[in-house]
Amino acid sequence: MSLQNLIQNKLNNIEFSDIAKQLGYSSPNKILSRINAIVNSPVLTLDQSGYDFHYSTPELINKLCDILNIPPLLCNRVINDIETALKAKQDKFVSYIFMETNFKRKSQPIFMLAALQSKRYLPINNTTQALPLNKQLDRITATIKAHHAQRTALPMWGNINQYVYFYDEQTIVVFSVSGEVIDTVTEYFTPQATLSLK
Numbered sequence: 001m002s003l004q005n006l007i008q009n010k011l012n013n014i015e016f017s018d019i020a021k022q023l024g025y026s027s028p029n030k031i032l033s034r035i036n037a038i039v040n041s042p043v044l045t046l047d048q049s050g051y052d053f054h055y056s057t058p059e060l061i062n063k064l065c066d067i068l069n070i071p072p073l074l075c076n077r078v079i080n081d082i083e084t085a086l087k088a089k090q091d092k093f094v095s096y097i098f099m100e101t102n103f104k105r106k107s108q109p110i111f112m113l114a115a116l117q118s119k120r121y122l123p124i125n126n127t128t129q130a131l132p133l134n135k136q137l138d139r140i141t142a143t144i145k146a147h148h149a150q151r152t153a154l155p156m157w158g159n160i161n162q163y164v165y166f167y168d169e170q171t172i173v174v175f176s177v178s179g180e181v182i183d184t185v186t187e188y189f190t191p192q193a194t195l196s197l198k
Contacts, residue, residue: 034052095128096165100160122147
């Protein structure tokens with residue numbers, strides 16, 4: 001039984017106005033919606049700040065567990081595990097494909113290049129990113145083939161010569177336009193067109 005279900009089951013046997021009073025809220029409505037959000041969230045709403053001038057989300061969960069006689073060790077461990085997983089997800093490198101055109105600027109306006117900068121990247125969906133690299137390769141190849149069948153050049157940037165897949169900070173796989181692996185490197189420079197105010 002999850003902590004959410006445990007909290008919900010115990011709340012079913014207690015008058016909610018008593019819980020609100022023990023938590024220090026004069027109006028049960030405000031805290032009711034917050035507790036409902038916690039028990040209906042797979043991450044106990046720990047992915048949101050939630051501070052309401054009484055409790056932060058972890059403080060509220062701990063206080064609620066204390067009132068409901070849920071062991072603090074269990075409560076703290078669940079909170080810690082969820083927060084660790086959320087941090088790992090936030091810090092995880094987001095894979096992407098860079099389309100290399102070996103661009104050399106001639107007369108193209110910088111502001112146009114900067115506006116079209118994002119068109120040089122292909123996002124990788126979360127399902128693919130969750131796989132180990134070996135299982136991703138077929139999907140990346142399929143993505144490259146499908147993309148190159150529809151578009152062989154990028155506006156302003158020129159013809160696509162190869163696709164560079166940034167798997168993580170130190171694993172970069174270079175593909176041909178037909179989706180074949182050409183090389184694997186630990187560094188790859190992607191030139192950027194940027195505008196700045198002086």
